[in-house]
Amino acid sequence: MTLTIEKTDVKKQAKLAQDASKKLRMLSTEEKNKVLYKLADHLEEHMEPILEANAKDLEAGKQKGFDDALMDRLSLDEQRIRDFAEGLREVAELEDPTGKTITDWTLENELLVEKVTVPLGVIGMIYEARPNVTVDATGLALKSGNAIVLKGGSNAIQSNKAIVDVMHDALKNSAVPSEAVQFINSTDREATNALFTMKEHIDVLIPRGGGALIQAVVDNATVPVLETGVGNCHIYIDEDADVQKALNIIINAKTDRPAVCNAAETLLIHEKWFKKNHEVLFDTLEQHGVTVHGDEEVLNHKADAIPAGESDWANEYLSLDVAVKVVGNVEAAADHIDRYGTKHSEAIVTENEKTAKRFMMLVDAAALYHNASTRFTDGGALGFGAEIGISTQKLHARGPMGLPALTTIKYLMHGNGQIR
Template sequence: MATYELVKAKAQAAKQAAAKLAVTSTAVKNAALLAMAAALEAQQSEILAANERDMTAAAAKGMKSSMLDRLKLTAERISGMADGLRQVAGLADPVGNVIDGKTLPNGLHITKIRVPLGVIGIIYEARPNVTADAAGLCLKSGNAVILKGGSEAMESNKTVAAILAQAAEGAGIPADSIQFIDTSDRQAVQDLIHMNGLVDVVIPRGGAGLIQAVVRNASVPVIETGAGVCHTYVDKDADVEMAMKIAFNAKVQRPSVCNAMETLLVHKDIADKFLPMMLMMYNSSAVEICGDEAVQEYSGQVHPVTEEDWSTEYGDLRLSVKIVDSIEEAMAHIAKYGTGHSECIVTNNYQAAQLFQYTVDAAAVYVNASTRFTDGNEFGFGAEIGISTQKLHARGPMALPELTSTKYLINGNGQVRK
C-alpha cells in the first residue's frame, strides 16, 4: 500500500473511532488505561527486545549518546510508562465538564462544556515513552490518536503501540482508537499533516527542525510544542550555594530533554564568587563550556561562544555562559534568544524576582528552582503530551484539559429570534 493510502486509511479508521470514543464512559476509559499499564509490564520482554534492535541500529549509525539515552528503554522506564498510565486513570476526566453557564433574559439556557478535539496526530522522534503517554492522555480525553514516531524507534514504538491498542480494545475502547503509522517513509508525515477533514490537530514533539517543519507545512491545525533554549540567570543577590545546585541540576541531571538549561547568565557582581566553583563542577561532569571573553578568563577550558550557540538547543552536555551587567541585560538576552519554554532567576531579592517573572515571556518562569520541573508529571498533571510554547489554545505542560475543546449547549422552550 502506498504511503498516502496507508495514512489515509488509518485516519479514516481513527475518525470513525473518535465519534464513539467521545461518548465512552469514564469508567471504561479508566479500566482501559489500567489494562494498558498491566499489558506493558506483562510484555516487558517483548518491548525490551524490540528496543534492543532499535538501539543496535542507532549505535551503528553513530547516534550521539544523549539521543541514545532518549531511545533506550529499561525495565525501570517501562515501569514508569505503566505508572504514567495509572496516574492518568486516577485523574479527573475533563470531558463533559461544565465551564460556564447562564440563562438569558429570553429564557435560553446556555452551558459551555469540554469536549474532545477528535483525532489527534502526534509526530515525535526517538522517545518510545511518548507512545504510551500520548495514547493514554488522548484516550482519557476522548480523542482517537494517530502516532507517527521517528524511524530510529520504529521497532520499539510499533511494539508498544500494538500492545496498548490490543489492551485498550479488550477493555472496551472502540477499535482503531489508537493508530500507529508503521512506515519509515518521511512522506507519511507530510500526508498526516494534510489530512484535513480527518485529522483535527497535529502535535509535533521533538527538536526545532521537526517542529518548524510541521508548523510551516501543515494545513491541519498545529499545537506547537517548543524547542527548549532555556536559561538560568544568577542574579547579583543570589545565594551562591543554591545557584550552583540549581545550575548544575538544570544542565546535568538529564541534558537531552527540552527543559534542560542551555545558557547560563551570571551577573558581573557575583561572577567571582560563583563561576570558578561552578565551572569546576561542570568540568567534573564533562560539560563543554562555550563562553564570552569574560567567562573565558575564569578557565582555560572555556571555548569561545558563537552567535549560533546562543540560540542552539544542544540537548547534550554542552552549555553557553555569559556574564551580564544587569538583570535588564539578562532579560534582553532571553527575549532575543529564548524559545518561550522555561526560564529561571536565582536571587534573594524579591523585587528582582518579581520583575523577572512578570517581564520574561515564557510558558514557565521560575524563581530559585531548576527548569527541569517543567513537566506534566512534576506539575501534578500526570503524563503530558508536550510543552506548548505558543499562546493560543494551550501553553506550558499539556495534559488532559489542553486536549479538549469546548461546545455550547443551548436549551430553549420555543424561542425564535426577532
C-alpha cells in the first residue's frame, strides 16, 4: 500500500520545522540535554508500539523477499531500542557545538570581529531501511540546535512512524517544540522529490542509503546537499606487510559487518606478497565463508574463484564477497583506487613507513588507514559520538559527520559607532 501526501503538505511540514528552528537556536545546552534524556527514557518506556510496528515492516519485507542483510538492518528488538536510547544519552554528554567563538580580532578602527558557530537551521534527512537513523539524526539535530524533517524509506515506514510518535509524546511540555521533528508519513516518491526544491525552508539535505538514493538527491536537489557516500573500500597488502596482521585486518574489515559502508570490498595485493602467501590468504577467507572474485593471477592460484569483471571492481557487495587483484606496486594500487573507489575509506598494510606515507599521499579518500581496519570509519568508533552519515565530499564536512558538521558560522561585529 502506498501512503501518498501532497507537495503542499510537505511544504507545510518544512515551514513548521523552520519556525521551530528559530526557537531551538535560543535554547541553552542544559535545556537541549534535558530533552535528549527525556527522549531516551521515553523510548525505553514505550518499546511495545515500536516493536509492534517493526513486526509489520518485517512481515512486509519477508513477503517482498528482502535478503538477510536488509532484514537485519530493518529489524528491531528491545536491546536495539535500548541502544538507541543510550546513543541519545551519549549525545547529551557531548560538547555543545554551537555558540563557540572560533576566533576573534580587533580592526584598526577598534571594531571587534567574532567568528562563532551556529546551527544550520533545518536539516532534511532522506534515508532508507535503518530505523536507528530516525533516532540518531533527531538527537544530533536537536543537540546542535537544528530542526529536522525526516523522510525514511518505505521499507521501515511503520517503524519510523512509531518511533517519531513516541518522540513527539516525549517533547510535550519540553523546551523543544514537537514541530522541530517532522516526519513525512508517506511511501510516495513524490514526497521525497518535494523536499529537493524547498530551499526557502530547508537549509541542507543529507541522503543516507544506497548509491541510487544518494545520486538521485545529488542530481535533482536545489537545496544544498551534504553528500554521504557508498563505500567501495579497498585494502592494499604491500610486499612488506606482516602476514598475520594483514589476515586479521582483512577478516575484520570484510566479515565483521559485511553489509555496512566501511566494510572492505576489494583487496589489492602486491605480487611478491601474493606469491608467498596466497595459500594462507585463500584458506583464511574460505574459513570465514568469503567468496573470492579474482583477476587472472588470482584464478591461476584459486580454481574456484569467480572471474572478476569491470563491475566487480566497482561493486559495493555488502555481503561476504570480495574482489581480489594482484598489483605491482603502491602506485598501481593507488591508480586502481582512484579509478574505482568512492573516496570513503582505504587502507594499506605494510611495515614500510615510507610506502605507507606514499600511499596516504597518493590516495584521495575521507579516511585512510595504515595497519588498521576500515571498520573504524564511524562516528562512535572515532570518539565523535553518534554520526548523521559519512561524507565523501570535500566542502563543509568530510568523513564521519558528528555534531560539528551540523553547524555553520556567523560573524558578529561589535562597534562603538564606526562607519566606513
